[in-house]
Amino acid sequence: MVEIAGVSRVFGTVAAVSNATLHVDRGDFLTVVGPSGCGKTTLLRMIAGFDRPDAGEIRIGGVRMDRVPAWQRSIGMVFQKLALFPHMTAAENVAYPLKMRRFDPARIPGLVDDYLALVRLAEFKDRRPHELSGGQQQRVAIARALVFGPDLLLLDEPLSALDRKLREDMQLEFRRIQQELGVTTINVTHDQREALVMSDRIVVMEGGVIQQADDPVSLYRRPENPFVARFIGVTSMFPGRVTAETPEAVTVTAGEATLKARGGAALGAGAAVECAIRAEQIAIGPRDGAPRFENAVDGIVRQRIFEGERMVYAVEVPGLGGAVLNVFDHDPVSHSVYDEAQPVRLEWAARDLIAFPAGPAPAVTTEHKPTGSLTT
Numbered sequence: 001m002v003e004i005a006g007v008s009r010v011f012g013t014v015a016a017v018s019n020a021t022l023h024v025d026r027g028d029f030l031t032v033v034g035p036s037g038c039g040k041t042t043l044l045r046m047i048a049g050f051d052r053p054d055a056g057e058i059r060i061g062g063v064r065m066d067r068v069p070a071w072q073r074s075i076g077m078v079f080q081k082l083a084l085f086p087h088m089t090a091a092e093n094v095a096y097p098l099k100m101r102r103f104d105p106a107r108i109p110g111l112v113d114d115y116l117a118l119v120r121l122a123e124f125k126d127r128r129p130h131e132l133s134g135g136q137q138q139r140v141a142i143a144r145a146l147v148f149g150p151d152l153l154l155l156d157e158p159l160s161a162l163d164r165k166l167r168e169d170m171q172l173e174f175r176r177i178q179q180e181l182g183v184t185t186i187n188v189t190h191d192q193r194e195a196l197v198m199s200d201r202i203v204v205m206e207g208g209v210i211q212q213a214d215d216p217v218s219l220y221r222r223p224e225n226p227f228v229a230r231f232i233g234v235t236s237m238f239p240g241r242v243t244a245e246t247p248e249a250v251t252v253t254a255g256e257a258t259l260k261a262r263g264g265a266a267l268g269a270g271a272a273v274e275c276a277i278r279a280e281q282i283a284i285g286p287r288d289g290a291p292r293f294e295n296a297v298d299g300i301v302r303q304r305i306f307e308g309e310r311m312v313y314a315v316e317v318p319g320l321g322g323a324v325l326n327v328f329d330h331d332p333v334s335h336s337v338y339d340e341a342q343p344v345r346l347e348w349a350a351r352d353l354i355a356f357p358a359g360p361a362p363a364v365t366t367e368h369k370p371t372g373s374l375t376t
C-alpha cells in the first residue's frame with residue numbers, strides 16, 4: 001500500500017532522514033517510534049506531501065507521489081494540535097471534508113451520523129469543541145479524518161496532549177476503529193508503550209536512520225542493536241568480552257563474572273560486546289538460595305520502588321564493574337521484598353542475555369517481510 005524506497009531529506013547539515021526503506025501493507029497499523037529529533041515527523045510530512053524527499057521515492061497504492069500535491073492525496077490526518085473549527089458543531093466539523101470534496105449533499109448527513117457513531121459521539125453531534133472533553137474532541141478529529149474514506153490515515157502524536165489514563169483508553173479506541181475500518185495507518189510517536197499497544201508493525205528510528213522494522217513481539221524479543229534494546233523495554237547494559245562461542249550459546253566474561261548469552265550472533269572469540277538484559281528477565285533472591293538459571297551474580301539493593309503491580313529494584317553488582325541492573329518483580333505480594341543495602345543474588349537464563357558487538361550501532365535497514373525492489 002505504501003512503499004518508501006531509499007528516501008532521504010537533508011536540512012542544511014542535518015540529515016533528518018537517511019536512506020529510509022520500508023513498506024506498509026494494506027490495512028496495517030504501522031508506528032514509527034524514536035526519540036525527539038530522530039526524523040519521524042519529517043518522514044510523515046513527506047508521505048503527507050507537505051515536504052519532498054531529496055532522494056528516493058514514495059508510492060501510495062502503486063502511484064509515485066513525486067508530482068501529487070498534498071491536497072490530491074487520499075490521506076486523513078490527526079495531529080497533536082487539533083485543528084477543529086471552534087465555531088462549528090461536532091457534526092459540522094465532520095461534514096467539512098465532505099463539503100470540500102464536493103460529496104453529494106444528500107449523502108452527507110448519513111455519513112456524518114455513521115462516523116460520529118463509529119467514534120461513539122452520536123449524542124454529542126450538536127456540541128461545539130469547547131463543550132467536549134479532550135478525548136471527545138480527539139474522537140471528532142478521528143471521525144473528520146476518516147469520513148471521506150481516505151486510503152491512508154496519518155497520525156502525528158495525536159494522543160500526547162492527553163493525560164495518561166485517557167491516552168491509554170484512546171490507544172485502544174484508535175486500534176478498534178482502525179481494525180473496524182481496515183484503514184492503512186501510519187502513526188508517529190516517541191512513546192514505546194503506545195507503539196507496542198497499537199501497532200501491527202513498528203519502525204524504530206534514531207538519527208534519521210531506520211534501526212529495525214518488525215512486529216511488536218519480535219522487536220521486543222530480538223532487538224538487532226543496543227539502541228533498539230535500550231529504547232524498547234527497560235534494559236540494563238554492561239560491557240564484556242567473548243571467550244567461547246557455539247551456535248547455541250556465547251560465553252562472555254564481564255568484570256569478574258562468566259556469563260552465558262544467547263547464541264547466533266557469530267561474534268567470534270575475543271570480540272568486545274555490550275551485554276543487554278531486560279528488567280523482567282532477572283530473578284532476585286537471597287544469596288543462599290538454590291540456583292535457578294545459568295547466570296548468577298551477587299549484588300546490593302540500592303533502590304526499591306513499589307509501583308503496585310510490580311516492585312522495581314536497582315541493584316549494584318560489584319562483580320560486573322559496579323553496573324547497576326534494573327530488576328522488575330511482577331509478583332511483589334507473594335514474593336519476598338528486599339530492602340535497600342540488602343545483599344541479594346540476581347539470576348537469569350542464557351537465552352535472555354543478548355551480546356551485541358561493541359561500538360557504534362551499524363546503520364541497518366531491516367525488513368521482517370521484504371518486498372520486491374521498486375522500479376521507476
Ligand SMILES: Nc1ncnc2c1ncn2[C@@H]1O[C@H](COP(=O)(O)OP(=O)(O)OP(=O)(O)O)[C@@H](O)[C@H]1O
Pocket residue numbers: 011012014015016034035036037038039040041042043190
Ligand atoms: N524545516 C526544518 N529546517 C531545519 N531543520 C529541520 C527542519 N525540520 C526538521 N529539522 C531537523 O531535522 C531533524 C529531524 O526532525 P523531526 O521533526 O523529523 O524529528 P522528530 O523525530 O519528529 O522529533 P520530535 O519528536 O521532537 O517531533 C531534527 O534535527 C530537526 O531539528
